[in-house]
Amino acid sequence: MKREDVLRKGPYPLLIEGKEVPSLSGKTFTSIDPSTGRALAEVYEAGPEDVDLAVGAACKAFESTWRSTLPRERSKKLMKLADLLAARVEALSWIECYDAGKPIAASRAWLAGGPGTLEFYAGCLLGLSGETLDVSDKTLMDFTLREPLGVCGLIVPWNFPLSIALLKMAPALAAGNCVVIKPSEVTPLSTVELGALVAEAGFPPGVINIVNGPGDPVGSALVRDPRVAKISFTGGTESGKRIFREAADTVKRLTLELGGKSASLVFADADLDKAVAVAYTDIVRNSGQVCGACTRLLLEESVADAFLDKLEAKLRAVKIGPPEDPATEMGPLVSSAQAAKVRKYLEIGKAEGATPKAYVDLAGRSDTASDAFLPPMLFHGATNAMRVAREEIFGPVLTVMRFRTEAEAVAIANDTRYGLAACVFTRDATRAMRMVRAISAGTVCVNTGVRSSVDAPFGGFRESGIGKERGKEALLDDTQLKNVRYGL
Numbered sequence: 001m002k003r004e005d006v007l008r009k010g011p012y013p014l015l016i017e018g019k020e021v022p023s024l025s026g027k028t029f030t031s032i033d034p035s036t037g038r039a040l041a042e043v044y045e046a047g048p049e050d051v052d053l054a055v056g057a058a059c060k061a062f063e064s065t066w067r068s069t070l071p072r073e074r075s076k077k078l079m080k081l082a083d084l085l086a087a088r089v090e091a092l093s094w095i096e097c098y099d100a101g102k103p104i105a106a107s108r109a110w111l112a113g114g115p116g117t118l119e120f121y122a123g124c125l126l127g128l129s130g131e132t133l134d135v136s137d138k139t140l141m142d143f144t145l146r147e148p149l150g151v152c153g154l155i156v157p158w159n160f161p162l163s164i165a166l167l168k169m170a171p172a173l174a175a176g177n178c179v180v181i182k183p184s185e186v187t188p189l190s191t192v193e194l195g196a197l198v199a200e201a202g203f204p205p206g207v208i209n210i211v212n213g214p215g216d217p218v219g220s221a222l223v224r225d226p227r228v229a230k231i232s233f234t235g236g237t238e239s240g241k242r243i244f245r246e247a248a249d250t251v252k253r254l255t256l257e258l259g260g261k262s263a264s265l266v267f268a269d270a271d272l273d274k275a276v277a278v279a280y281t282d283i284v285r286n287s288g289q290v291c292g293a294c295t296r297l298l299l300e301e302s303v304a305d306a307f308l309d310k311l312e313a314k315l316r317a318v319k320i321g322p323p324e325d326p327a328t329e330m331g332p333l334v335s336s337a338q339a340a341k342v343r344k345y346l347e348i349g350k351a352e353g354a355t356p357k358a359y360v361d362l363a364g365r366s367d368t369a370s371d372a373f374l375p376p377m378l379f380h381g382a383t384n385a386m387r388v389a390r391e392e393i394f395g396p397v398l399t400v401m402r403f404r405t406e407a408e409a410v411a412i413a414n415d416t417r418y419g420l421a422a423c424v425f426t427r428d429a430t431r432a433m434r435m436v437r438a439i440s441a442g443t444v445c446v447n448t449g450v451r452s453s454v455d456a457p458f459g460g461f462r463e464s465g466i467g468k469e470r471g472k473e474a475l476l477d478d479t480q481l482k483n484v485r486y487g488l
């Protein structure tokens, strides 16, 4: 589909109390197409005054309707939204193709999972319940109730805009909360289109609100608002820490899904082709802008050269090009700014003594002329002390290191402030289980890549975050537990 077929003509609105509205200031910002560097759409930019209205609308909807809406009714509305979304997946895939630079084939594949997110929580919420406790004081009947929190602020990054918005919104609504969503200002368009479906799905006005604009002041206005009970944030660790600090003032509940520097451990007895395919995906998928990607590649010395020969051959053949080309595997990064950040890390790595190597030459190509395009790259000769092994680069770059013993591999894998995920490749099942125990990360994958799905919890240890997204844990994290003690 062409840009003009899927994009709105006027500025993209906010969604407040069931109505698409301009911002009170009338100010707009421009969303950029990273593959061309040209303006794609205008978007109304919210200010703190619009956030105030959105939170007010959410509070009103929570008190007047949503908290008392029967679970079965909440479930039906989520299912209806899933159906409406499924009918729009193709158009939304194109919108993210242009707004975020996602190759259209990949964009379709990711967004095809969106309706399933809503369906999973539509089902899950029907099993939500408290329990009866057999307490020691027999003059009491004691039970627990699972109650919604109230209004949840959902702050969404640019790497999987609509998918992450849905992963935050579905459990929050399922638990009986109302939401204010703040998409990244880099990629707001698909979330605005989701907002256009909520009235038809039967959600009362104010249950879902959307405010577009920058992290500061729009996101931070949500974080500071005492009426907001919870913030669910996905993004960089530094922004997450700032939100953590600001949320302390009102003791908000938090789910923080932050950065990672995950390790993939490839042992000599591994199925090398499988491990190579996963490393390739970690570089190429979404141009490496994936929090769970294993960006530290730890290879057992005796197979390192054979592994790298295979991986490098695949990387030389990757199809980089305009995201609208169905054959493109790797498009631009989300913005020139993000590509510039990655380029800076190439210099940092070189200064530290590592050698970055690119596997596709983009020089002189007119279809990848935008400076948001980068080739797939590996850092060779790195040590785990270097910044390129310690900091999240968030681009198509893996840092390669070698190890001799299992203990050395585990020590390197765990020597990080992060703890999001890890992969282990070995045919030795006993060793695999030792690794599962020894590695300190929220998700450990054996003989497969980190492919999160809505039905399994995902969330990091240490500075990778707090709480879980996905799975029934995300639903429970969006509730609070009340204990009732009834005197007999």
Ligand code: NDP
Pocket (backbone or CB within 6 Å): 155, 156, 157, 158, 159, 182, 183, 184, 185, 186, 213, 214, 215, 216, 218, 219, 220, 223, 234, 235, 236, 237, 239, 240, 242, 243, 257, 258, 259, 260, 290, 291, 338, 341, 392, 393, 394
């Ligand atoms: P951020 O983490 O800063 O942004 C994520 C979301 O939070 C966006 O909606 C952003 O708004 C918002 N935000 C930013 N600051 C605040 C704040 N103080 N209060 C409330 N909301 C806020 O991502 P960046 O685009 O700045 O990227 C920085 C780095 O973070 C990247 O280079 C990458 O390394 C990492 N990152 C990690 C992600 C992950 O999934 N782990 C996802 C995205 C980025 P807005 O963008 O509109 O300003």
